[in-house]
Amino acid sequence: MNGKTLKYGFTTGSCAAAAVKGAAQMLRDQTLIDEVDLHLPSGDTARFPLHGCRLTGKGATCYVVKDAGDDPDVTNGCHVHATVEIDLFTKHRILIQGGVGIGRVTKPGLALKVGEWAINPVPRRMIMEVVKEVFALRCVPATITITISIPNGEELAKKTINERLGIVGGLSILGTTGIVKPISTEAWTATVDTSVNVALACGSDTVVLSTGRSSELAAQLHLRDNGIHLKEESFVMMGDHFGYSLESCHLRKVPNVVVAGQFAKLVKIACGHRQTHVSSAELDLAQVAGWLKESPGLKHLEPLAREANTARHLLEESGFSQGLIDLVCRKAAETCETVAPGLPVRIFLAGYQGEKLYFG
Structure with missing residues (x-):
């Protein structure tokens, strides 16, 4: 990006599994260690330094x-703790639980059942694998209890959409490959899928896809003021991933969809961009100018569209022309039909002061 090679990182799932492996090895060998190697689901192997290592009466922690x-990532730099304890001559089992700063699932539609700790399936499998690896030769029946915690997890979770998804009390232990890709499209689109699943599982018949927080707030305010009370789960932040998000709703047969954005983003959608951060504004505005040229009553705005610096500049210099607004929103609706044929979609245009400029 901009000539810089971006550095990959590790998921909370990888960090948890590495901490569990370290604690398990210390418990088995009754000696402290300062690092472990972990095989990741991606096929890679990574080395993790261990901190806060100590042995307890019947366990170990790090x-x-x-x-x-x-x-x-808001979790960058957080401390993912693992405590492994063993109770000998008890039922043969491995228990994985959350501690301080780990959330619990309270709504359906996630990869975990309501009531479970928010430790996702792949991290759970990674933890199980390292425990079985470390205690492979153990013959004595025993219960092994693993507790994952993040001391400031509850505070960090306030900066995420966990609560909206129904994960309360802390963070989730996540990851599918074990690796975090910088500015990960995969992570964002996975969140979109999860959010749509949760909305449907909570009984929502409408999903509002917004390009940003400002357009989301504007849509919430307008709908509420007009007697349309949607559940919190109905609002899904799609960011720049317009095409993917609309297809996600189409695949899941969402009954009604609202695409909410400010003018610049809707211009990009109107121009057919599935990713609203791609393509230059200059090319988009040239396309808008072409539409204006062919539109009765709007031809006078064509030169303005060709000279404007940005889409916002065009809107403001046009005096917030209702004809221009209607044209762009209609074109945006046509793009929605192309991306997700037959999906009922309405367009919401948010003004730059949080007002409604269009909804239809």
């Missing part, structure tokens, strides 16, 4: 400092 690389 933590891994999460390194998210160059990904803008």
Whole structure:
């Protein structure tokens, strides 16, 4: 990006599994260690330094400092703790539980059942694998209890959409490959899928896909003021991933969809961009100018569209022309029909002061 090679990082799932492996080895050997090697689901092997290592009466504990690389992740630098305890001559089983800073699932539609700790399936499998690896030769029946915790997890979770998804009390232990890719499209689109699943599981018949927080807030305010009370789960932040998000709703047969954005983003959608951060504004505005040229009553805005610096500049200089707004929103609706044929979609245009400029 911009000539810089971005650094990959590790998921909370990898950090948890590495901490568990370290604690398990210390418990087995009754000696402290300072690092472990972990095989990741991606096929790679990574080395994790261990911190806070100590032995207890019937267990061991340590933590891994999460390194998210160059990904803008709120969990970067957090301490993922693992405590492994063993009770000999008891039922043969491995228990995985959450501690301080780990959330619990309270809504359906996630990969975990309601009531379970928010430790996702792949991290759970990674933890099970390292425990079985470390205690492979154990013959005495025993219960092994693994507790994962993140001391400031509850505070960090406030900066995520966990609560909206129904994960309360802390963070989730996540990851499918074990690796965090910088500015990960995969992570964002996976969140979109999960959010749509949760909305449907909570009984929502409408999903509002917004390009950003400002357009989401504007849509929430307008709908509420007009007697349309949607559940919190109905609002899904799609960011720049318009095409993927609409297809996600189409695949899951969402009954009604609202695409909410400010003018610049809707211009990009109107121009057919599935990713609203791609393509230059200059090319988009040239396309808008072409539409204006062919539109009765709007031809006078063509020169403005060709000279404007940005889409916002065009909107403001046009005096917030209702004809221009209607044209762009109609074209955006046509793109929605192309991307997801037959999906009922309405367009919501949010003004730059949080007002509604169009909804239809």
